[in-house]
Each structure stands twice: as C-alpha cells, then as structure tokens.
Amino acid sequence: MAQPKNIAILGASGYTGAELVRLIATHPMMDIVALSGERKAGMEMRDVFPHLRHLDLPSLVKIEDIDFTDVDLCFCALPHATSQAVIKELPKDMKVVDLSADFRLRDPEVYAKWYGGQHDALDIQAEAVYGLTEFYRDDIKNARVVAGTGCNAATGQYALRPLIAGGVIDLDDIIIDLKTGVSGAGRSLKEPFLHAELSEGAHPYAIGGTHRHLAEFDQEFSAIAGREVKVQFTPNLLPANRGIIANVYVKGDAQTIYDTLVAAYADEPFIEMLPFGTAPSTRHVRGSNYCHIGVTGDRIAGRAIVIAALDNLTKGSSGQAMQNANLMLGLPEEMGLQLAPLFP
Known part of the structure; x- marks a missing residue:
C-alpha cells in the first residue's frame, strides 16, 4: 500500500488552518x-482549537x-503579502497550495492596484495556477504552486462561468448580491465583528465596486468572454459563522440558463444542481465541500436569478485547497472530502 503524503500547514492557528x-x-x-502559528508557537492545537483535542497533532511552531x-x-x-514572502523561501521542489490572495491575479499591476503594494515573488506568480478546481483541473494536476480562490469569487464563478462561456446571458447586465458569514474575515480580533456589533443585523460592505474579489471576477470572466466583463457586486456580512449565498441577477432565458448549468456540472462531484425553481440554503452545505446551485425565472420576461450556496471555509477555501492537493499529489480528487453537510 502506498505511503501517506507528509503535509505541513502554515497558519494553522487561523480558521482555514483549523x-x-x-x-x-x-x-x-x-x-x-x-x-505553524507565529503568535501561538509552542502551544498545542488542542488548546488553540478544543474541537481538535482528540487528534494527535504536532505542536505549533514558528515557520x-x-x-x-x-x-x-x-x-x-x-x-x-506575508504568504508570498514565506513561499519564495520554501524548497523549490515542494508543492504548495496557497490560500491567500497573493498568487490569484496574473497581472502584477492589477495585484498592486487591489492589494496596495508591489508583488515580491513575480517568478512564483508567473507559474501559479488559479485554484478553481472544476475549471483548471488539468493545469492543477501538473502544478507546483496553486493559488486558492477567494471564497466570494468562487461562489460567483460557479454561478456564472458556464453561462458566460455558453453565451446565454447579457454580459453587460450582471448583478451579484452576496451574503457571507463572519468567519470569512479571519480569526483576528476586530471591533466590527464583536457579537454586540454584528448580531441582529445584516451589513453591506465594500459598496460600489471596492471589494478585492472583483479583481478575480474581472480576470476570469473577461478571459472566458474574450472581452472586458465587469459585474456589479455587493457583499453583505451576516451574523452567521459559516456560509455564502449569492443571488445572481442576469438577462437571459431561465430554462436555457438552467440547462446550460446542468450540462456543465453533470459530472462534477461537488456541484449539485437543484431542480428548476428551487433555491439553495447555506444550512444545506454547512461544513461540506459541496456547492448547491438553483435557477428561477423572474416575473420580468427575459430575466433569471441564479443562486449559489457554499461553505466559505470548506468549498470556498480549505476544502477547495484539499481538492487541489489531491490532484497535485496524484490522489483521487474526492478523497477525504465526501463528508455530508452538518444539519441542523
């Protein structure tokens, strides 16, 4: 029997690491x-994350x-920024899956615009493969470095990529209204995410086209279409720990849109198309590597709503990362990822 692969996790004291x-x-x-966990070096994972106390894990150390x-x-x-500085010092023959934003954008000038600083590992940026598994699978298999997508960016792309490729929607009238759980902001202590500040309300943020994941939408959608595609995107923060749901408003025939998505995802193990007219819920994908997509026609003729839901920490980040790692290591893509969602 083949020997298991040895894995290191840098930043294990954060939500995606856990x-x-x-x-x-x-x-x-x-x-x-x-x-590794820089601020918690020397601690045991069971003390940082008590839900993992049953596991025999190495202690947290500095990188x-x-x-x-x-x-x-x-x-x-x-x-x-931290990620690129660390990765360029790692062994050159070691495979790396990066969960940060550092290697998602192909154009260094675009990276500098959205992330406020020059990229410091351009050679690695040039070789990195974008980690949206279902659409870059063949490239990921042979990659040394894979750049995980933004969780919001992944959700919007699952709803839209086949529709843009199929030419079945108006590319100049796309609206993504997205709601996300607070774990997407990370584990660091921040005043707006305290319970008293966040609970019992919904909070739009990055309004008017300032969210960094727009750079991924611009890059990917324009590449598919062969011309510039810009979407309207407004994220909303929910008083929930996990989950993303995106209501995507498009112009096109609803049945054709549905049929296009069904055909595109027919053989995808982690993309579940719901019956026409059925809407997904974040509670039905919680803790899983599955993405649920529904399509509904609008009362206005020629318009449709595509709704996509996934868990931001799993399919939107760590589950996606492991799906990519399986491919990079020559393992079955679904291995270790077929856990059923948690319910209720």
Missing part, C-alpha cells in the same frame, strides 16, 4: 507532520523551525 486539520484528520493518504525535507505538500494559510 479547517484543513479537520478535513485531513479523516484523509487516508495525508499525514500532518508540521503546523523557521520547520524541517521541510520530507514534506510532500505545504498548505499556506497566511495573510496576503
């Missing part, structure tokens, strides 16, 4: 051999104290 640990815990071909000699693949769950 989610990776949770998923890898039941993966038959991955062993966690190193965990410079990790021996990468026998590591087959490294997940990098660090903040943007």
Whole structure:
C-alpha cells in the first residue's frame, strides 16, 4: 500500500488552518507532520482549537523551525503579502497550495492596484495556477504552486462561468448580491465583528465596486468572454459563522440558463444542481465541500436569478485547497472530502 503524503500547514492557528486539520484528520493518504502559528508557537492545537483535542497533532511552531525535507505538500494559510514572502523561501521542489490572495491575479499591476503594494515573488506568480478546481483541473494536476480562490469569487464563478462561456446571458447586465458569514474575515480580533456589533443585523460592505474579489471576477470572466466583463457586486456580512449565498441577477432565458448549468456540472462531484425553481440554503452545505446551485425565472420576461450556496471555509477555501492537493499529489480528487453537510 502506498505511503501517506507528509503535509505541513502554515497558519494553522487561523480558521482555514483549523479547517484543513479537520478535513485531513479523516484523509487516508495525508499525514500532518508540521503546523505553524507565529503568535501561538509552542502551544498545542488542542488548546488553540478544543474541537481538535482528540487528534494527535504536532505542536505549533514558528515557520523557521520547520524541517521541510520530507514534506510532500505545504498548505499556506497566511495573510496576503506575508504568504508570498514565506513561499519564495520554501524548497523549490515542494508543492504548495496557497490560500491567500497573493498568487490569484496574473497581472502584477492589477495585484498592486487591489492589494496596495508591489508583488515580491513575480517568478512564483508567473507559474501559479488559479485554484478553481472544476475549471483548471488539468493545469492543477501538473502544478507546483496553486493559488486558492477567494471564497466570494468562487461562489460567483460557479454561478456564472458556464453561462458566460455558453453565451446565454447579457454580459453587460450582471448583478451579484452576496451574503457571507463572519468567519470569512479571519480569526483576528476586530471591533466590527464583536457579537454586540454584528448580531441582529445584516451589513453591506465594500459598496460600489471596492471589494478585492472583483479583481478575480474581472480576470476570469473577461478571459472566458474574450472581452472586458465587469459585474456589479455587493457583499453583505451576516451574523452567521459559516456560509455564502449569492443571488445572481442576469438577462437571459431561465430554462436555457438552467440547462446550460446542468450540462456543465453533470459530472462534477461537488456541484449539485437543484431542480428548476428551487433555491439553495447555506444550512444545506454547512461544513461540506459541496456547492448547491438553483435557477428561477423572474416575473420580468427575459430575466433569471441564479443562486449559489457554499461553505466559505470548506468549498470556498480549505476544502477547495484539499481538492487541489489531491490532484497535485496524484490522489483521487474526492478523497477525504465526501463528508455530508452538518444539519441542523
């Protein structure tokens, strides 16, 4: 029997790092051999995340104290800018899945515009493969570095990519109204995310086209269409821990839109098309690597609503990362990821 692959997780003390640990815990071909957590170095994962106390895990250490000699693949769950500085110092023959924004954008000038600084690892940026698994699967299999998508960006793309490619919607009239759980903002203490500040309300943010994930929409949708495509996108923060749901408003025939999506995702193990006229819910994908998509016609002729829901920490980030890692390591893509959603 083949030996399990040795895995390191950098930034394991954050939400996406903990989610990776949770998923890898039941993966038959991955062993966690190193965990980093700069501010919590020296601590045990059971003390940082008590829900993982049943697992036999390495202690958290600083990145410079990790021996990468026998590591087959490294997940990098660090903040943007920090991630590129760390990855360029890692062994050049080691496979890396980056969960930050550092390698998602192909144009260095676009990165500088949206992230406020020059990219410091352009050689790695040039080789990195965009990590939306269902659409870059063949490239990911042979990649050394894979750049995980933004969770909001992934949700919108699952709803729209086949429709843009199929030419079945008006490319100049696309609206994405998205709601997301607070874990997408990370684990650092921030006043707007305190319970008393966040609960019992919904909070639009990055209004008017300032959200950084718009750069991914611009890049990917324009590449598919062969011309510039710009969408209207407004994210809303919900008083919920997990989940993203995007209501996507488009011009086109609803049945044709539905049929196009059904055909595109017919063989995808983690994309579930709901019956026509049925809307998904974040509660039905919670804790899973599944994305549910529904299509409904509008009372205004020639318009439709496409609704996509996924778990931002799993399919939107750590689950997607593990799906990509499976491909990079020559393992079955679904391995370790077929956990049913948590309900209720």
